[in-house]
Amino acid sequence: MKRILVAIDGSDHSEKVVNEAIKVAKGLDASVTVLKVTGEYDFKTRISVHMSDEYWEQIKKNMKTEAEEVVNKAAAKIKESGLKVDTKVLVGKQSPAEGICKMADRDGYELVILGSHKLKGIKEAFLGSVSNKVAHCTKTNVMIIK
Amino acid sequence: MYRILLATDGSEHAEKVVAHALKIAEAMKAEVYILTVVGEYVFSPRVSVQFSDDNWKLINQQLKEEAEELVEKAAEPFKAKGLTVKTEVVIGHQSPADVICEKGREWNIDLVIMGNRGLRGIKEVFLGSVSNKVAHIGCTSVMIVK
Secondary structure: OOEEEEEOOOOOHHHHHHHHHHHHHHHHOOEEEEEEEEEHHHHHOOOOOOOOHHHHHHHHHHHHHHHHHHHHHHHHHHHHOOOOEEEEEEEEOOOHHHHHHHHHHHOOOOEEEEEOOOOOHHHHHHHOOHHHHHHHHOOOEEEEEO | OOEEEEEOOOOHHHHHHHHHHHHHHHHHOOEEEEEEEEOHHHHOOOOOOOOOHHHHHHHHHHHHHHHHHHHHHHHHHHHHOOOOEEEEEEEOOOOHHHHHHHHHHHOOOOEEEEEOOOOOOHHHHHHOOHHHHHHHHOOOEEEEEO
């Protein structure tokens, strides 16, 4: 397990995920890629008004910038601990789980580390958590940080 | 001290799980707890005859002995690396996922490591695997070995 994909969403819990990932990666002497998936998926869960294409493009651009800030901040911390690190932001129509699984399997990562989010009630029943979905959709090992 | 709980069932896939758990345990210089859960739940999908109490006792005894051998065997590679290992067999009516969570709390476990498939075949397809349930309950951080 020399290549680890750490998927974060920028929530408070991401900090713990990154800290745990550092511990594991150091022990395994592994390199780390920090990933955040963002895009329409993120957005559509929040609003449902119709928007012009131009407006969409601007929003996507902003989301990309925000996501880059999130991964860069995490990467800086990982680098500080002496590990080899790079970053990736995926912007598109895919869900976070789809994006994480696709990248993990396509690029041959040996371990995916991500946090678990406790969604409540109906939302969980219908959507399931990202971590559960990733545990299903990837062919690689998954570490879910509580 | 980082504490790992390896939940194993002696299936073919379990060997791969042990190999990965060993890597993580060495990386984290962890204390390792090896747990297997057996009991009537193992039987119920396979047979549907009524057993007498005496027969149940015999069956449970047999299962316990097999499980003890299994955890001792799983402990060997960890001991060979000089890691501290504790093994435990739990017999009873509870679901393995519940037992894993309960023991995880009792032993103050940082990470549960388990496979995504096991001995129970078709039942898992219908009910979801033990690893799914543990991840879903979210009682602790979980690593699922594929």
